[in-house]
Structures are given as C-alpha cells and as structure tokens.
Amino acid sequence: MIDFDIQFAIRLIPLMMQYLKVTVMLSILTMVIGLTIAFIIALITDAKINILSPLMRIYVSFFRGTPLLAQLFLLYFGLAQVFPVLIKLSAFNAALIVLSLNSAAFMSEAIRGAIMSIDKGQMEACLSIGMTYWQAMRRIILPQAIRMAIPALSNSFINIVKSSSLAYTIGVTEMMAMAQLEAASSYRYLEAFVVIILVYWLLISILGHMQSKLELRLNQY
Amino acid sequence: MLKLRNIHKSFGDLKVLKGVDLEIKQGEVKAIIGPSGTGKSTLLRCINYLEKPDAGEIMIDTLELNAKTITKQEIYELRKSTAMVFQNFNLFKNKTVLENIIESLVLIKKMDRSTAIEIGIDILKKVGIEEKKNVYPSKLSGGQQQRVAIGRALAVNPKVILFDEPTSSLDPELVGEVLELIKKLAKENMTMVIVTHEMSFAKDVADKIVFMDEGKILQEGTPEEIFSSVTNPRISKFISRLSK
Ligand SMILES: Nc1ncnc2c1ncn2[C@@H]1O[C@H](COP(=O)(O)OP(=O)(O)OP(=O)(O)O)[C@@H](O)[C@H]1O
Ligand SMILES: [Mg+2]
Numbered sequence: 001m002i003d004f005d006i007q008f009a010i011r012l013i014p015l016m017m018q019y020l021k022v023t024v025m026l027s028i029l030t031m032v033i034g035l036t037i038a039f040i041i042a043l044i045t046d047a048k049i050n051i052l053s054p055l056m057r058i059y060v061s062f063f064r065g066t067p068l069l070a071q072l073f074l075l076y077f078g079l080a081q082v083f084p085v086l087i088k089l090s091a092f093n094a095a096l097i098v099l100s101l102n103s104a105a106f107m108s109e110a111i112r113g114a115i116m117s118i119d120k121g122q123m124e125a126c127l128s129i130g131m132t133y134w135q136a137m138r139r140i141i142l143p144q145a146i147r148m149a150i151p152a153l154s155n156s157f158i159n160i161v162k163s164s165s166l167a168y169t170i171g172v173t174e175m176m177a178m179a180q181l182e183a184a185s186s187y188r189y190l191e192a193f194v195v196i197i198l199v200y201w202l203l204i205s206i207l208g209h210m211q212s213k214l215e216l217r218l219n220q221y
Numbered sequence: 222m223l224k225l226r227n228i229h230k231s232f233g234d235l236k237v238l239k240g241v242d243l244e245i246k247q248g249e250v251k252a253i254i255g256p257s258g259t260g261k262s263t264l265l266r267c268i269n270y271l272e273k274p275d276a277g278e279i280m281i282d283t284l285e286l287n288a289k290t291i292t293k294q295e296i297y298e299l300r301k302s303t304a305m306v307f308q309n310f311n312l313f314k315n316k317t318v319l320e321n322i323i324e325s326l327v328l329i330k331k332m333d334r335s336t337a338i339e340i341g342i343d344i345l346k347k348v349g350i351e352e353k354k355n356v357y358p359s360k361l362s363g364g365q366q367q368r369v370a371i372g373r374a375l376a377v378n379p380k381v382i383l384f385d386e387p388t389s390s391l392d393p394e395l396v397g398e399v400l401e402l403i404k405k406l407a408k409e410n411m412t413m414v415i416v417t418h419e420m421s422f423a424k425d426v427a428d429k430i431v432f433m434d435e436g437k438i439l440q441e442g443t444p445e446e447i448f449s450s451v452t453n454p455r456i457s458k459f460i461s462r463l464s465k
Contacts, residue, residue: 121311124271128305129325129377130297139328143315221315221357 002190009191012182016199022174024203026096027161033100034160035153038107043137045108046115056108063105069166072098076170095167103160110152114145147218154211158204165200175199222247222412223268223381228277228288230263237263238274239436245381248410252423254447255433256459261416264433265383268414269303270296281380301329304374308386310366312358318369319345319354322376329377341376348372348402364395368402375406382406384415388422400426420463424448432456 041056063071076094080086089097118141126136168177175196183192223245230238237260245251253261266272268279274288281302286295313321319341326337345351348368358366367387374382387403388396400422406413407426417423423430424444432440432447440453448460 119309119311121307121309122313125305125307125311125313125373127271128269128300128303129373130300130329131325132297135328139324140313140315147315221359 004194005188005191008186008188009195012179012192012195013199015178015182016175016195019173019175019178020199020203022092022172023161023164023176026092026099026164026167026172026174027157029096030099030103030160030164031157033096034103034107034156037100037104038111041104041108042111042115045112047133060105060108063102064109068098068102068163069169071102072166072170091167091171094170095164095172099160099163099167102163103156106159107153107156110149110156111145114149114152115141117148118144150211150215150218154207158207161204161207162200222282223414224278224280225264225268226278226280228264228267228279229275230260230267230272231275237436238267241277241433241436241438243431243438245412245414248412249429250407250411250413250415250427251429251431252427253414253416253431253433254418254420254423254459255439259433260436261433262385265305265385265414265416268381268383269300269305271305301377302380304377304379304382306367306370306374306382306384306387308389310358310363310370310390312366312370312373314358317355317357318350318361321358321369322372325373325377344372344375345369347375349398362395363391364398367391367399371399371402371406381412381414384413384417386416386418388417388419418463420448420460432459 044052045056165176179192179196183189225243228241267274276288279286322341323337326332430447
C-alpha cells in the first residue's frame with residue numbers, strides 16, 4: 001500500500017491556492033507585456049523596416065535558441081554583476097522581464113505566421129480602395145490574423161503558466177516554491193508534488209476551456 | 222480622362238509591359254483581351270499602383286503621375302480616383318456586406334457612419350443584394366460576392382473602375398448576374414476597363430476592344446473592327462481558338 005497522507009494533501013490545497021495568486025499574476029502580466037512586444041516585433045518584421053527587421057530576427061533567434069532558465073540566470077545573477085542597477089531588481093520583476101521577452105519571441109512568430117497566412121488579396125483590396133498599409137493592418141489583416149493565431153497564442157499562454165514555475169529558482173515564492181518548501185519540511189514529497197501538479201492541471205484545463213469559448217465567439221465569419 | 226503613356230514593367234529579368242499607351246475617355250468602356258501571360262493583369266494593377274511601373278506616366282483628369290517621381294501621397298490620390306474589381310473578389314472576410322461597402326466611406330472619406338450607411342444601402346440596392354447586408358462574405362455565392370465587390374468599388378466613387386476577369390472564378394450559372402450588372406453600369410456611363418475572356422460579353426458591352434500581346438497593345442478598335450475584319454493573324458488565331 002502506498003503511503004499517501006490525504007489529510008496532509010488536503011491541508012496543502014488552501015496554501016497552494018494562496019500562492020496560486022503569484023503564479024497567476026506573473027503569468028497574466030507576462031502575457032500582457034509579452035503579447036504587446038510580440039505584436040510590435042511581428043509588425044516590424046512583416047513591414048520589412050530597414051535595420052529594425054533584421055534586429056528583430058536576431059532577437060527572436062536568441063530567445064528561441066537558448067534555454068529559459070539560462071536566460072533567467074543570466075539576467076538575475078550574471079548581468080547584475082555588470083550593471084549594478086540590476087541588483088535592486090526584485091526576483092519577481094526579473095522573472096517577469098525574462099518570461100515576457102522570451103514568450104514575446106515565440107508569440108511574435110505565431111502572429112507573423114498568422115499574418116502571412118492571410119490571403120494577399122485582402123491587403124490588395126485594402127490598398128485598392130485607398131487605405132494605407134497601417135490602416136489595412138489595423139482594420140482588416142490583424143483582426144483576421146489574430147483569429148488564426150488564437151490556438152498558438154493559447155499554447156503560448158499555457159507555456160507561460162508552466163514556465164513561471166522556474167521563477168522559484170531565483171527565489172520568487174510562487175506555487176512551485178511553496179510545494180518545494182512544504183515537501184522538504186515534512187518529507188511528504190509525493191503529496192506536495194501530486195497536489196501542485198493537480199493544481200496546475202486544473203488551472204490549465206480552465207484556460208483550455210476559455211480558449212474554446214473565445215474561438216467560438218470569434219468564429220462568426 | 223485616363224491616359225497611360227509608355228508604361229514599362231519588369232519582374233526581375235522578365236519584361237512584362239514594354240511601353241503601353243492607352244487612353245480612356247469619360248464614360249467609355251474598354252475591354253482588354255489577349256493571350257495568357259501577356260500582361261493584362263499587370264497593366265490593370267499598374268493603373269492603381271498595386272504594381273509600381275518601372276517607367277511611364279499615368280494621367281487621370283488633372284493628376285499627372287510619373288513613375289520616376291511619384292510620391293506616396295500621389296499614389297493615394299490615384300487610388301481614390303480608381304477602383305479595382307478582382308478575379309477572386311477579395312471581399313474583407315471580417316466585415317459584413319454593408320461594412321465592406323462603407324469601409325472606404327468611413328475610413329478614407331471620413332463620412333460619419335449614418336451617412337455612410339445610407340449611401341451603402343443605396344449601393345447595395347443598385348447591385349441587387351440589399352437583403353444580405355448583414356451577412357459575412359463566406360456565406361455568399363461567388364456571384365453575390367462579386368456584386369458586393371463591385372459595390373465596394375462604386376463606393377470609392379472612382380473615375381474609372383478596373384475589372385480583372387470579373388467572372389473567371391465563377392461557376393457558369395453565376396456568370397450572367399455579374400455581366401448583367403456590369404452592362405447596367407455601362408448604360409449609366411460608368412468609365413470602365415475590363416480584362417476579360419468572355420468574347421461575346423466584350424463585344425456586347427465594350428465601346429473599344431484592346432488586343433494585348435507580349436506586353437504591348439497590338440491593336441485597338443471597335444468590336445466590329447476587332448472581331449469581323451481581322452487583319453492581324455495573331456488576333457484572328459486567338460479569336461478563332463476562343464470561339465471554338
Ligand atoms: N508578382 C509577379 N512576380 C513575378 N512575375 C509575375 C508577377 N506577376 C505577374 N508575373 C508574370 O508576368 C507575366 C504577365 O502576367 P499577367 O498576370 O499580367 O498576365 P495576364 O495577361 O493577366 O494573363 P492571364 O490571362 O493568364 O491572366 C506572366 O508571365 C507572369 O508570370
Ligand atoms: Mg490576368
């Protein structure tokens with residue numbers, strides 16, 4: 001018989017819920033900042049703006065081509081040695097910055113792919129009635145592209161939620177840190193990690209449900 | 222009214238337009254015919270600068286545009302006085318029928334929405350599709366979509382409408398309704414340039430027919446001149462092949 005202390009597990013749940021707030025907050029802020037940067041990158045890349053476009057390619061290549069954990073450590077421990085201002089940076093903000101920059105690289109690719117998948121005729125029709133490139137983007141191309149990108153962006157958000165657990169490695173007390181702490185102090189590793197995994201699973205299932213709802217609403221045309 | 226002078230256009234090494242001159246008078250309907258790959262679409266697209274000509278001049282009323290010196294502002298001016306109807310309709314997929322029509326009124330002409338809607342409804346009545354005003358394009362047949370696209374072009378209130386094979390991607394039974402609408406516009410003295418493979422339609426609706434071949438205008442004349450007293454062997458070959 002496996003020794004699983006259900007009472008202990010149940011007592012952990014309210015504690016987890018308390019630190020779920022940190023996870024959710026970190027994830028939502030990351031999504032908002034990351035998505036904003038992602039749109040800027042995608043638009044600059046798509047418009048083929050001199051100098052900026054190649055820089056964006058390098059940005060995306062860097063953040064997609066290196067591990068998130070290494071990026072996190074580089075900013076929080078590495079760069080702080082060179083730039084003393086960074087020492088004042090809180091662990092939460094450091095995690096927020098790195099998660100945002102990292103997720104922006106992935107999301108910009110999703111948005112760019114969606115923009116490219118829109119029939120070229122849509123842009124031509126816009127231009128032919130006298131719209132500017134940016135008017136066409138704003139009114140016609142992006143609304144269609146965003147709808148196309150919803151599944152990929154939802155995936156990115158799910159990845160953000162899961163990746164936010166890495167923040168515990170630089171000392172952010174979120175859900176993962178809590179589970180780690182409780183497990184270590186009680187030696188009830190199994191219970192602690194089963195509970196945290198279930199909480200993540202539940203959280204992400206809810207997100208998946210919201211995604212289907214959103215897609216349904218956008219499916220009017 | 223619309224004048225093209227010595228229009229040149231290449232894609233890389235491929236010379237597509239090799240010096241095209243063309244003049245369209247107010248109220249005139251010109252059909253452009255010719256073999257595939259001759260540059261008919263490219264010519265139309267140059268007229269509203271979806272393609273930038275390498276050289277040549279476009280004159281429309283008082284606007285004189287030289288490909289070498291044209292500015293962005295001039296391109297917008299040109300596009301406000303021309304409108305394009307595409308082979309694949311290219312209706313805005315995220316906009317309803319009515320929104321497709323009024324987009325240029327609200328965004329470009331800065332009309333307030335209620336005025337734009339009034340004008341939009343009038344246009345929809347004209348193209349005979351008012352009852353579908355709140356429907357998205359994906360719910361329409363090809364013929365209906367093309368009629369909305371013509372309505373969208375009319376909303377620009379252009380000096381000339383450019384049609385690029387407006388019926389080529391339609392099922393045969395839907396071709397008629399679109400051709401009828403274009404004929405109706407011709408009767409109302411709309412100035413139009415129509416690239417088409419529908420020879421009987423061209424004969425019917427056009428004041429002048431332009432035969433293009435290998436990036437040049439080979440001959441221009443009335444339908445009678447082009448179709449009956451064919452003098453050029455390339456033209457007679459093209460026409461006899463099509464009417465088979
Ligand atoms: N964007 C482009 N890039 C490269 N080549 C092009 C481009 N657009 C057109 N061409 C080439 O230019 C030539 C003329 O094309 P165009 O579409 O103007 O011909 P067309 O007379 O309209 O033919 P069709 O009757 O088949 O529509 C073709 O050889 C075509 O492959
Ligand atoms: Mg063509």
